[in-house]
Amino acid sequence: MKHTLSVLVEDESGALSRIAGLFARRGFNIDSLAVGPAEAQGQSRLTMVVEGDDQTLQQMTKQLEKLLNVLQVLDLSCRPAVERELMLLKVSAPANKRSSILDLVQVFRAKVVDVADEALTLEVVGDPGKLVALEKLLKPYGIIEIARTGKVALERASGVNTELLKVSTSGGRVPA
Template sequence: MKHTISVLVEDEVGALTRITGLFARRGFNIESLAVGPAEQSGVSRLTMVVPGDDRAIEQLTKQLYKLINVLKVQDLSETPCVERELMLMKVNATSATRSEIIELSQIFRARVVDVGDDSLTLEVVGDPGKMVAIEQLLSRFGIREIARTGKISLARESGVNTEYLKAQEAKV
């Protein structure tokens, strides 16, 4: 199972190195990593996607708390949360296919951020599933380049589990 782990850490030189080093020593692969300033000055939030079972992630969490500068660790995998990712995608676009690509991108609420003679660059924001879906759909035109941020995630204060709601809607 993939776990989404959120870590609040003090902004200090070497903090990220210590955290990633811990993962490497334990044999964990970090599939996604996003780091940025948190709500408090001098503190950063790391959001990581890591494969592993519950027991291994629990041990990893305990080890993270032992590191200097780590303030809070939260496994968001079973918590209702808001997840987003950003992707820039450069797609082959001839004059014959350009309008079709734009129409398809609008379905995903993607924005055209650059136009070349034979390509379009799209900005896509959403959950990781949306990224996979638009990539598969546009692959028939030929994808030149992709750049993706890591997944970022925050727990929902409302406690509403949107994945549960989506599953209920699908049954109806």
């Protein structure tokens, strides 16, 4: 199972390398990692996606909490959370196909951030599933380049789990 960990750390030299080293020493791969300043000066928030069973992740969380500079570790996988990712995507867009690409851009609420004779560069923000869906639909046009930030996430203050809202009364998933 994939887990999203939110790790609050003191913003000091070597904090990121100690955390990455902890995972590397135990043979864990970090699927995505995003780091930036947190709400308090001198603190940073790391959001990482890692794979492992619940018991393994519980062990890793305990190890993280023992590290110097680590202030808080939350596994957001089982908590109501807001998750977003940014993707820049350069797609081949000759004049005869440009309008159909622009239609997809509108549906996904993406933005065109650069236009060239034969290509468009798009910016799309959303949950990782949205990004994968757009990428899949644009693949037949010819994807030239992709850059993704990795997931960032925060626990929902409201406590409302929007994943539960996607389930219809018949038990099936409602398209997001």
